[in-house]
Amino acid sequence: MTERLDRRKKYTRMVLKDSLMELLNEKSINSVTVKEICELADVNRSTFYTHYTDQYHLLEQIESELIQDMERYLNSFNFEVEEETMEMTEKLLEYLASKSEECKTLLNEHTDSTFQHKVTAVAHRFIMHEGLAARKIDPKVSEYIGSFIVNGSINMMKLWLYRGMDRSPKEMSGMIHTFINKGLEGLS
Amino acid sequence: MTERLDRRKKYTRMVLKDSLMELLNEKSINSVTVKEICELADVNRSTFYTHYTDQYHLLEQIESELIQDMERYLNSFNFEVEEETMEMTEKLLEYLASKSEECKTLLNEHTDSTFQHKVTAVAHRFIMHEGLAARKIDPKVSEYIGSFIVNGSINMMKLWLYRGMDRSPKEMSGMIHTFINKGLEGLS
DNA sequence: GACACCGTGTTGGATTTACAACAAACAGTT
DNA sequence: AACTGTTTGTTGTAAATCCAACACGGTGTC
Known part of the structure; x- marks a missing residue:
């Protein structure tokens, strides 16, 4: 059984993913910014970069x-x-x-x-x-x-x-x- | 204008409150435990105690x-x-x-x-x-x-x-x- | 009374995130 | 070309939270 993920990481990733999905309902990945994702998710931008390199990585x-x-x-x-x-x-x-x-x-x-x-x-x-x-x-x-x-x-x-x-x-x-x-x- | 609250604190308090309210729809405050609130909120028990003294305090x-x-x-x-x-x-x-x-x-x-x-x-x-x-x-x-x-x-x-x-x-x-x-x- | 289980309140150290700031790049306008 | 505004990627420090563990008290069972 895999080690349980720290709940803060779990939450952060979940809201970033949900936010990107919401934005992709409106426009393409090319016009989605990291800043927008973070604002929607209410997560700090530097935190985003500790998890993903950019919005394409998150989508992947x-x-x-x-x-x-x-x-x-x-x-x-x-x-x-x-x-x-x-x-x-x-x-x-x-x-x-x-x-x-x-x-x-x-x-x-x-x-x-x-x-x-x-x-x-x-x-x-x-x-x-x-x-x-x-x-x-x-x-x-x-x-x-x-x-x-x-x-x-x-x-x-x-x-x-x-x-x-x-x-x-x-x-x-x-x-x-x-x-x-x-x-x-x-x-x- | 009051200083803006750290978003983690804001989130933690919100989910703790929401969880207690949900539990109060089912039973009285006397049978709600801190452990239950924290499990529902997915928040660590020791974190609860940094915000509130007990479930009565949270309700107050x-x-x-x-x-x-x-x-x-x-x-x-x-x-x-x-x-x-x-x-x-x-x-x-x-x-x-x-x-x-x-x-x-x-x-x-x-x-x-x-x-x-x-x-x-x-x-x-x-x-x-x-x-x-x-x-x-x-x-x-x-x-x-x-x-x-x-x-x-x-x-x-x-x-x-x-x-x-x-x-x-x-x-x-x-x-x-x-x-x-x-x-x-x-x-x- | 002993035992098992559950919840409480607390602690210390580790991890994660927030915040503010900075320099650089990009895009659009004049 | 210069300017403005926006976004990016990064950094250092502080704050908040997580995790595991502990001792204790309460409850129910045998």
Whole structure:
């Protein structure tokens, strides 16, 4: 078990993160200043520099922690191979739903695409676990199809978040899974 | 202008106060421990003792600050003599409404009556400013009537708070004022 | 009465943060 | 180019808080 963090550090980091997230709902990281973050967080500027080198570092930390948390969540499940892709897709959707505010902030057009890249990498690792290899498809082709599937899925999930999650994670993963297996034919 | 308080002190006191108020919504001050307050506030126990001697002291500070704030609010108004009682009653009701959560907590049966005594003293000072003296009533009698009016008013206001403030402060002060001047006759 | 558990009040040393200030860089204006 | 205002990154010192520990008292159980 990791050593417990000093509560002052815990608090300071929490309010700095919350403040940056709030500011990113309004503008891009490039126009957010350290001074603004500190004013919103009510934390001294020199204290900021004992924790982070700049606002980009803080953002990177936020993204990394969310990705780690996402991986931890997805790692806690275990499914059979074929069923796994759909279940994992559903679990990823559930996770995104549970952190929908943070995810929307980090996926919006104000931020660069680093978070989306990270989520895509996670999706690739968890959803494309063994799925295509089991289908005996040419590895070169498999790679293209996998890229199509993962990026398509992520952007669908993104749209789902911004639409206020109007369908359940189960419905969404069913839709994705059906399209993956049967293309448009499966949706008529 | 007073010297600005160190933001750490400000924060520590705020969360300790908020935590005690939350606990007082569930039980009386006698069964609230310093340990519980600190756990809820996520503040070290030894830090508590650098600010307050015990939970009773903290409660006293909360009450005193609210009373001071109330006085400051009421002092910012100026009315003519006769009209003043009704206007001040309305202002007091407005203040109680604006701090309804805190007031309900401090006036509930879990706490002793110190806060109610303090509010009653304020009401006596502001609402009974010159009202009865101007009516040329026997001072001894005036004192009894004043006590009746102030305590009756306070308990009415208390009930109003717990009923969710179902009438406007203006309506309430009108009702109180009419009763004071004409008794039940004025309400038929 | 002994025991276990919990909370209190206190202490010393370590850690974290605040504060004020400074020099430098940047951006916008004239 | 000079000027102004803002932000940055850093520094030294002080203040506040954290942490772990201790002795003590109160409460409940056996």
